[in-house]
Structures are given as structure tokens and as C-alpha cells.
Amino acid sequence: MLKDALNGKYKLGAVQLVERNGWYYFIVPIKKEVSVEKRDTVVGVDIGLRYLAVITVLHRDGKITDVEFLKYRKLLDKIRYLWRRIDYLKSLLPEGQRSSKQIRRLWRKTRRINDWIAHNVSKRIVEVAKENNAMIALEDLRWSRPKRGRRRKDMNRRLANWVHGRIAKYTLYKANWEGIYVKFVNARDTSKRCHVCGAVGYRKSVIFSCREHSYTSNADFNASVNIGIRAMFPSVWGIVNMPAPSGCKTPCVSEG
Ligand SMILES: [Zn+2]
Structure with missing residues (x-):
């Protein structure tokens, strides 16, 4: 360089x-x-904890041509483990003391893992965008949707925000370098609506179901398509409701 x-x-x-x-x-x-332009193709990214990122390539005519699931479960488990260990070590500290050499060492370790994840996930997001000459749509953290948690709800939310923030930062940085436009969208309801017809569906574990047109899909995939649609057409729900491109009377739907 x-x-x-x-x-x-x-x-x-x-x-x-x-x-x-x-x-x-x-x-x-x-x-x-670089000149950053809006494009006719969007890479919709859903970031969660089950799949760290679901990457979907959506075109203006409604076609979905690529889907990727990136998993880093083991590394996330490792961060959770280290955090619990930090909490434990903190509970042993004498009064008035807030940290120790060992705790700081563990923090550095978790930061390195988070950096490694963010580097790799953002690298792949930008690669896919580059291959498809697409812009990138990411969930805006300021609008971050409430996560339904069970046990360790707070830790999971903290982890999700932390990991997500890093991925967003690195993606923006790498995308800017390549002249790729990144749009941060309000992700409200993107996991509740059907990405095909736009109806409100329901989510059970990893499955999203739409009663409206008897359709089920992976819930995180569904959300990633909705994030992509939102970046291109902010007030449209569902691929079938996307404005038809010129030369095509009805939007073409592909169920990838
Ligand atoms: Zn539907």
C-alpha cells in the first residue's frame, strides 16, 4: 500500500x-x-447471535441470488465464558479495587476475539458486495430491536451489541475504502414481516412462518432480506410489493 x-x-x-x-x-x-454511488443491488445483512451474520444479495427486480450464513458460535461461547470468569474474578477483588492484572488480561483476550470476528465477517460482507456491485444494508444499532432473552438475557444483549458494533464499524471502514455505499436502516419489524408478501408472520425459534401465503423460511434469512428491501425502498414491505423495474410488469419473486 x-x-x-x-x-x-x-x-x-x-x-x-x-x-x-x-x-x-x-x-x-x-x-x-472514491466515488460512493447507490446501486441497484443490495447486500442485506442480519446480525444475530445464532448466525453471526446472514448475508443476502437482493436485486431491484426482487431476485435473490445469493445467501450466506456465517457462524462463529464457538468464539461467542468463548467470549461468554471469559466474561463469566471476569465477573467471578471481580467478585473476589478486595473492596475499593475495580480491576486486576488478570482481569485486564482477560479483557484483552475477549477484545482480540471480537476483533477477529468483526474483521472476518466485515471482510466477507464487503467481498460479497464487491462481487455483486452492490451496496450494503446494515441494521442501525440506535434502533436496535429488543431481543427476546431467557436466561442470561443481559449478557446476550451486551454481547450482541458489542459484536454488532464492531462488525458495523469495520464494514463501514472497508466498504468506504472500496467505494461501496453503506446504508444503516431502522430494523424495526424486519424479523416480524414476511419478506415475500410483507404480512406480519410469527417466529418460532429459527423458523419464520407466514400464514398469509403458507410460507416458512429461516428467520434470520427472512430478516436479512427485509433489511435489504428497507435500504432500497424504505416504505415497502415484501418483495411482491416492490416497485416493478422498467420492462417488467410484475416484480419477479424468487424464493431462494
Ligand atoms: Zn408471506
């Missing part, structure tokens, strides 16, 4: 020297000019 910058492909910013833990680092900002 530095070589490309020196050859004039990118612009170099002002170099900074910083000190961190006794080490000295040079920070070299590299700037790339």
Missing part, C-alpha cells in the same frame, strides 16, 4: 510519531479518493 502511495495511487497525509507502552510508532495516513 505504501508503495502504491509513493507511486501516486493514493495520497499520503502528515506522518505522526506516537509512543505507546515504550514503543515508538510512525502513523502514516493513506488517502484514497
Whole structure:
């Protein structure tokens, strides 16, 4: 990248020297000019804890051409385990003390895992968007839907927000570098509505069911398509209700 910058492909910013833990680092900002355009294809992303991310490629004519499920269950379990361990260690601390060397070490470990997940998930999201010349639709965390939790509800919500925030940040960063437009959408009801007809359905565990047209699908997949639709047509529910593209009288539905 530095070589490309020196050859004039990118612009170099002002170099900074910083000190961190006794080490000295040079920070070299590299700037790339990109034009970010809206596209006719969208990569809808649903981020949850069962599948860390469900990635769907949706076209303006209503066709779904790719679906991917990314799972990181073991790593999430590892973070949960480390958090419980941190809580336990905290309970042993003498009064007035809030942290210890061991606790800080465990925190660093969980951060590394979260970073690794976010790096890999965001990398795949941006790759899929690039392959399909698409924009990206992500759930806006400020509108984050209430998660139905049972036991350890708070820990799961905290974990979901933490992981989601990192993925969103990395995705935005990587997408910007590639000139890919990222839209953050209000995800309200995106897991309640049928992505095909737009009717309110119901969700039981991993299955979403629509009574309106007797249809069932994976619930996270359904939500990811709804997030994609919302990015392209903010007031439309369901693929069949999407405005028909020119040259096509009725929107084409594919049940991927
Ligand atoms: Zn339906």
C-alpha cells in the first residue's frame, strides 16, 4: 500500500510519531479518493447471535441470488465464558479495587476475539458486495430491536451489541475504502414481516412462518432480506410489493 502511495495511487497525509507502552510508532495516513454511488443491488445483512451474520444479495427486480450464513458460535461461547470468569474474578477483588492484572488480561483476550470476528465477517460482507456491485444494508444499532432473552438475557444483549458494533464499524471502514455505499436502516419489524408478501408472520425459534401465503423460511434469512428491501425502498414491505423495474410488469419473486 505504501508503495502504491509513493507511486501516486493514493495520497499520503502528515506522518505522526506516537509512543505507546515504550514503543515508538510512525502513523502514516493513506488517502484514497472514491466515488460512493447507490446501486441497484443490495447486500442485506442480519446480525444475530445464532448466525453471526446472514448475508443476502437482493436485486431491484426482487431476485435473490445469493445467501450466506456465517457462524462463529464457538468464539461467542468463548467470549461468554471469559466474561463469566471476569465477573467471578471481580467478585473476589478486595473492596475499593475495580480491576486486576488478570482481569485486564482477560479483557484483552475477549477484545482480540471480537476483533477477529468483526474483521472476518466485515471482510466477507464487503467481498460479497464487491462481487455483486452492490451496496450494503446494515441494521442501525440506535434502533436496535429488543431481543427476546431467557436466561442470561443481559449478557446476550451486551454481547450482541458489542459484536454488532464492531462488525458495523469495520464494514463501514472497508466498504468506504472500496467505494461501496453503506446504508444503516431502522430494523424495526424486519424479523416480524414476511419478506415475500410483507404480512406480519410469527417466529418460532429459527423458523419464520407466514400464514398469509403458507410460507416458512429461516428467520434470520427472512430478516436479512427485509433489511435489504428497507435500504432500497424504505416504505415497502415484501418483495411482491416492490416497485416493478422498467420492462417488467410484475416484480419477479424468487424464493431462494
Ligand atoms: Zn408471506
